Amino acid sequence: MDTILILTILVVVFALAFDFINGFHDTANAIATSVSTKALPPRTAIILAASMNFIGALTFTGVAKTITKDIVDPFQLGNGSVVILAALIAAIAWNLITWYYGIPSSSSHALIGSVAGAAISAAGFNILNYQGFIKILQSLVLSPFLALAVGFIMMTIFAFIFKNFNLSKTNKGFRTMQIATAALQSYTHGTNDAQKAMGIITMALIAGGFQTSTDIPMWVRIGAALSMGIGTSVGGWKIIKTVGGKIMKIRPVNGAAADLSSAIVIFGATMLHLPVSTTHVISSAIMGVGSAQRVKDVKWGVAQRIVLTWIITLPVSAVIAAIVYQILNLFF
Template sequence: MDTILILTILVVICALAFDFINGFHDTANAIATSVSTRALSPRRAIILAAVMNFIGAITFTGVAKTITKDIVDPFALENGSLVILAALVAAIIWNLLTWYYGIPSSSSHALIGSIAGAAISAAGIGILNYSGFIKILQALLISPFIALAAGFIMMSLFGLIFKNTNLYKTNKGFRIFQIFTAALQSFTHGTNDAQKAMGIITMALIAANYHSSDDIPLWVRISAALAMGIGTSIGGWKIIKTVGGKIMKIRPVNGAAADLSSAIIIFGATLIHLPVSTTHVISSAIMGVGSAQRVKGVKWGVAGKIVLTWVITLPITALLAAVVYQLLNLIF
């Protein structure tokens, strides 16, 4: 086998590994509130999330096409397979580190930062597609603030609508409603996050001249969806504990408000073909919900650590990917 074919196979394997890790890393966010309020047992929540993630992943391809062509033009990329492999290795390393320490960092930031860093390391800063890259960065940066506001508004509305309702009955009703919101949250996660690995694989196929357009092959869609579904079934208990309990004390009404508002934001981004961080959106929605009830009820120290991780992910993964690219370049 020639070097390009070997690299392409390695890219496919690493992209599916990235989606698998994303499954137990990021999907934990989607079911964290329903598990913490005991609306669903961990086992049922994980099975529900795995199924809904798979369905969401094979339903849409718009975000995958954005990843394929809007950061770097794959048709103009020399050593494209090596660049993409370096990006995936760096993103996987960062995801595993943050998962190990239970920090809900963004797989989206990790992947996009890694692609940019590896590409710049290979061909200089001019290789970036500035308009597309800035558009993606804007979506990643603005979406948490929108989610914060949406969570605040959603919780305020719930507070007005149910202010005269018996607390026990309200919590019981919202616990049932959370089964629906957890399913919706997992579906929207699949429509956005699983797309990123699809885009990466398609980008590698184009760079290696095995594919001639930004259309996502069916086998890529199914394999990426399966990888994320299997990863989800493994679960991510460390992330669930952070998102589901360490930001604020979550009751069923809080969980439903956070799930519903964040699912709307994520699905809205999917419809306009923009990748967003489900981690950022869900965590921000929880902060917004907590602020609507009682600002002091939010553990802003934990929230601050999460925000710090968001800020440092892009530059660290870009630098890491640049180093990994140079190391791989020596090998290949």
């Protein structure tokens, strides 16, 4: 069998594996608040998240096209299949390491950093599409701050509207609302995160000469959506614990405000065809909600640990991918 075909098949397998891991790594964030407030039983929350992720993944392709063409030009990428395979191996490795330790790191940062690192290792810094790459970095960096602000504003509005309401009745109402906000957040997660693997597979198809446009084939969309849905059904309990309880003590009103805030930010990015880290956005929205209630309620030590992981993920994954590329290049 032709070497390029073998490499392309390997890329597809690893990309779908990345989406599967993304499903139980990142989707845990989308249902963390509803599980921690007991708005939804864990099993029900996971089924809901898996279903909404699948639907969301099939709805849009703008982010996938951004990933395909804005980090590096797939039409100019020599030895492209090996570059992409190295990037996927590095991103998966970093995701599994952070999942093992229960740290909500960013799959988006890991994947984008890995693609850049492997491409630079193969062809030098000039291979990067700097305009597109900087645009992606800006969206990754700015979105958590935006989520923090939206979370703060959303919680302030909720506190003002419901300040004279009966607490137990309000909590019951917000628990019901959390079912809808968890579904919405899972849907928006699918519209943004599942598309990253779609973009990577399309890159490999172009680099291997199997496709001549940046359009996302339907089989790629369905495969990525299914992989993420199945990954979601496995669940990510370590990360649910961190996001759902270790940043702050979450009540139903906090959970609903955080879910709604992060869904607005993620869906806004999807409409602009920009990849964002759902992990960053959800964690930041929770911090914003907590700050609006009482700054001391936020466990800033845990928040610092999460932020540190955000900062190191992109460069560390880039270095891992560069090393993996050099190893793979010995064989291919």
